Amino acid sequence: MSDRREFLKYLAASPLLFGMPQLVEALGNATTDQAVEQVLKSAADALNVFDLEAAARKVVPPAHWGYMATGSDGETTLRANHDAYSRYQLRVRRFVDVSRIDMSMSMFGQSFSSPIILCPVGSQRGFHAEGELAVARAAASRKQLQILSTQSSTPIEDVAKARGAGLWYQLYTSNNFENTAKMVKRAEAAGCPVVAVTVDLPGGRNTETDKRLAREDTRTCAACHGPNGANGPKPMFAGLDMKGFTLTSGTLTWDFIKRLKDVTSMKVMIKGLESGEDAALAVSSGADGIIVSNHGGRATETGRATIECLPEVVQAVGGRLPIIIDGGIRRGTDAFKALALGATAVGIGRPYIWGLGAFGQAGVERTLQILDTELRLAMVGCGTTSLKAITSKAIIDTRRV
Ligand SMILES: Cc1cc2nc3c(=O)[nH]c(=O)nc-3n(C[C@H](O)[C@H](O)[C@H](O)COP(=O)(O)O)c2cc1C
Known part of the structure; x- marks a missing residue:
């Protein structure tokens, strides 16, 4: 293996290949572990989630990378999701006994070690051979919440x-x-206590990065995916009537929540709300919780970050339901700010997919460990020893100062 690495280094430096970096990169990608090693020796070497992003970029095929990285249209919402966290600053407090920090979070009677949760992401075997199973093992080992996508590439x-x-x-x-x-x-029979119904894609979307990178990928989809290509049926659709089937529908209204509750004993969360009015309707429709989300900037190109939507949702709900927020959370301090603004828990999508792509289960565990450690440090610095203690007093909204 090291001979091969040396050979690649030689090739990269060779005047013969000068100006042909793609070729060198393609050769380097031939062996997954070598390519990742160019960036990180192991998952433990990652200092932040962006290190895992760089490592994953080396080994995830371009078309799959595009599916993960893409936002909608010009990706203003995608960028806003993370950038908007810089509007808030942390207010430190001193001489608080912070020798014990309790990060545990519970929802619907379930307890978790941390408020950071793994949001549903489709087709995870496109990032690592063990896909959803690696993520499940990481979630289990760290006692953190995982939500499985309808588009899962592994049976529930x-x-x-x-x-x-x-x-x-x-x-x-x-x-x-x-x-x-x-x-x-089927989800109920598999033991799921909660269903999160995603409502933010009623009529399609325009994902340009996805399409652009798919064009750059020289491999044939059918070679791995079979005759139906990347959009072939997923395990969750086994036994369903697929005639005319579409995954989302533009005809649904609020009575869908009642219909859903009539056929399940699971708690029902609504994923993809961004306004106070809809949050109030969610409460009156009998929903059990809300996920403030814009699908990671992959749905309507609003230009509005989820953290900017959170306050009106929190106000409308008035403590009656748990509220999860996702989108753009890349640091423990981002999570801290969302908790301070009233979120019960915070979700991540891409960051754990970077860990998965680079190192499988170990990479997902490292993603969670990094974010948990950063959140703990923010809690220590602000003298907030439990999630309950993280209130709006712990942050400053620089637009309101
Ligand atoms: C590659 C990818 C696939 C996704 N698939 C789903 C899905 O199947 N169902 C869903 O509700 N959300 C899906 N999402 C959205 C995530 O659940 C989550 O809302 C979003 O990723 C959070 O933003 P972040 O990636 O900036 O952390 C997906 C996101 C990504 C990046």
């Missing part, structure tokens, strides 16, 4: 087994309620 029963207990299921509404009900029943 296998993922639930790898997680141990308490996996949540994310539901796309589909245009066929019988199919929807079947997926929900």
Whole structure:
């Protein structure tokens, strides 16, 4: 292996290949572990989640990278999601006994070691051969919440087994309620206590980075995915009537939540709300919780970060339901700010996919460990020894000063 590495180094420096970096990169990508090693020796070497991003970039195929990285249209919302956290600053407090920091979080009677959760991301075997199973094992070892996508590339029963207990299921509404009900029943039978119904894609989206990078990928989709290509049926669709089936529907209204609750005993979270009015309607429709999300800047190109939507949702809910927020959380300090603004828990998507792509289970664990450590440091610095103690007094909104 080291001979090969030396050879690649020689090639990279060779005047013969000067000006042909793609060729050198393609050769380097031929062996996964070598390519990652060019960036990090192991998951433990990552100092922040961006180190894992750089390592994953080396080994994830361009088309799959594009699917992960893409936002909608010009990606203003995608960028805003993270950038908006800089609007808030932390207010430190001193001489508080911070020798014990309690980061535990509970929801619906389930307890977790941290408020940082793994949001649903489709097709995880496109990033690492062990896909959702690696993520489930990482979630289990760190006692953190994982939500499995309808677009999972691994059957839910296998993922639930790898997680141990308490996996949540994310539901796309589909245009066929019988199919929807079947997926929900299947998730229930697999032991999921909660279903998160995603409502932010009622009519498609324009994902340019995805399309652009797919064009750059020289491999043939069918070679790995089979005759249906990358959009072929996923394990969750086994046994469903696929005639005319679409994953989302533009005809649904608030009575869908009641219909859903009538066919399941699972708690129902609504994922993809961004306004106070909708949050109030979620409460009156009988939802059990809300995920403030814009699908990681992959749905409507609003230009509005989720952290800017959170206050109006928190105000409308008035403490009646738990609220999760996701989008752009890349540091423990981002998580701290969201908790200070009233979130019960915070979700991540891409950061754990970077860890997965680079190192499988160990990479997902490292992502969670990094963010948890950063959050703990923020809690220590601000003298907030439990999640409850993180209130709006712990941050400053620089736009309001
Ligand atoms: C590659 C990818 C696939 C996703 N697939 C789903 C999905 O199947 N269902 C869903 O509700 N959200 C999906 N999401 C959105 C995430 O659940 C989450 O809202 C978002 O990634 C959070 O933003 P972040 O990536 O900036 O952390 C996906 C996101 C990414 C990046």
